Amino acid sequence: MDIAFIMTIFLIGFIGSYMSGMLGIGGAIINYPLLLFVPPIFGFGAFSAHDVTGISAVQVLFASIGGVWSYRKSGHVNKTLILYMGSSVLIGSMFGSFGSRAMSENGVNIVYGVLAVVAAFMMVIPRKSMDVVTEEHVSFNKWLAAVLAFVVGLGAGIVGAGGGFLLVPIMLIVLRIPTRVTIASSLAITLISSIGATAGKITTGQVAFYPALIIIAASLIAAPLGAMAGKKMNVKVLQAILALLILATAVKTWLQIMS
Numbered sequence: 001m002d003i004a005f006i007m008t009i010f011l012i013g014f015i016g017s018y019m020s021g022m023l024g025i026g027g028a029i030i031n032y033p034l035l036l037f038v039p040p041i042f043g044f045g046a047f048s049a050h051d052v053t054g055i056s057a058v059q060v061l062f063a064s065i066g067g068v069w070s071y072r073k074s075g076h077v078n079k080t081l082i083l084y085m086g087s088s089v090l091i092g093s094m095f096g097s098f099g100s101r102a103m104s105e106n107g108v109n110i111v112y113g114v115l116a117v118v119a120a121f122m123m124v125i126p127r128k129s130m131d132v133v134t135e136e137h138v139s140f141n142k143w144l145a146a147v148l149a150f151v152v153g154l155g156a157g158i159v160g161a162g163g164g165f166l167l168v169p170i171m172l173i174v175l176r177i178p179t180r181v182t183i184a185s186s187l188a189i190t191l192i193s194s195i196g197a198t199a200g201k202i203t204t205g206q207v208a209f210y211p212a213l214i215i216i217a218a219s220l221i222a223a224p225l226g227a228m229a230g231k232k233m234n235v236k237v238l239q240a241i242l243a244l245l246i247l248a249t250a251v252k253t254w255l256q257i258m259s
Contacts, residue, residue, distance in 0.1 A: 005044050009211050012038060013218030017063040020219075021070060021226025022233070023168070023183065023241060028056040028161030029119070031215075032112055033249045037256070047208070049105040053160030054207035057097070057197040059215040060162040064191035066223030076184035081177065084142045085149035086192035089163055092153020093193045097200025100158040109257050112159045115166060116250035120243060122169035140175040148174065149189070157197045160206075162190030165246055183230060 016031035035052045039045065047055070100108060148170050149163075156163030167186050171177040177185070201207050 004042065005039075006214055008039060008042055008044065009035075009214045010218045013059055013215035014222040016059060017066065017219040017222035018226035018229075019241075019245065020060070020063040020164070021067040021187075021223035021228075022230035023164075023226075023245075028060050028156075028159065029116065029165035029246055029249055031056050031059055032159060032161070033252050036109075037252070047211075049108040050101070050206045051208045051211075053100060053108060053158070054201040055160070055212050055215055057160035057194060057201045058207060058212040059219055060160070060164075060190065061194040061198045062216045062219035063223040064162055064164075064187055064194055066220055067187040067227045068191055070224045070227030076180045077188060078138055078177070078181050078185045080142070081138070081140065081145065081171075081181075081185045082188045082192070084146045085167065085171075086189045088146040088149035089153035089156070089167070089189055089193040090196045092150040093157035093163065093196035094153075094200055096154040096157020097160070097197045098157075098204060100160075100200070101204040101206060103158065106257065108158060109253060111155055113250060113253040113257055115155045115159065115161075116246055116253060119166045119169055120247040120250050122166075122173050125169075125173050138177060138181055140177060145175055153193055153196070156193055157200060160197055160201060162194040162197065164190040164193075187227075 012031060012034045016028070016034065019030055032052055035047055035055055036049065039047065103111075149167065152163040152166045152170070155161075156166070164186050167189055168182055171182040171186060172179065198207075
């Protein structure tokens with residue numbers, strides 16, 4: 001690996017992890033298309049879809065650790081939400097990650113494209129503002145949360161994601177969790193999910209370890225920086241950024257699939 005390749009992978013990881021910490025997502029929604037499309041632009045060999053899912057899974061794991069650490073004293077982490085959604089998404093992600101090895105490259109891309117479109121759609125649904133609700137007064141349908149988290153885990157495990165890009169809109173729109181609580185809690189849930197996804201990817205030989213190590217270094221630096229920035233930004237700005245990122249990556253991925 002030459003220095004140009006290392007810097008390219010590092011920057012991809014830094015961007016994804018920074019946005020991860022800032023928006024409460026694992027970062028795979030950003031890193032998946034970047035890892036798939038950017039290296040060939042600079043003359044490097046293209047990663048396969050399976051390689052990308054493996055690298056993304058590792059990146060999400062370490063980005064989530066950095067993000068959770070930054071939010072640990074924020075007062076916005078809801079332990080009940082993490083218990084129900086975290087346990088379900090872990091089981092789903094393990095099933096998805098183990099099963100992904102049998103899927104074709106195009107099949108993995110299609111799963112990613114579907115997840116991204118669903119997430120983009122959910123983010124533009126109007127919702128009643130609940131940002132004045134404190135963490136102690138948050139209530140939600142626990143079993144609905146568990147079922148939805150399991151389904152997200154299945155898809156996220158396939159594409160090497162923690163599922164944060166779907167968990168965030170589900171928590172905001174369906175479960176009606178306040179934005180600050182959603183961002184802080186989703187990082188913890190994504191961390192749990194990424195443990196299952198990473199374990200499955202490593203066990204089935206889908207992780208390119210050298211690029212993954214570069215991504216880890218970028219994640220540990222960028223995720224806490226993003227989390228600090230997210231605490232200071234207007235919540236509506238955060239939601240708009242997330243929606244635009246999801247929409248852009250969904251369009252790019254579907255164009256690639258249909259070409």
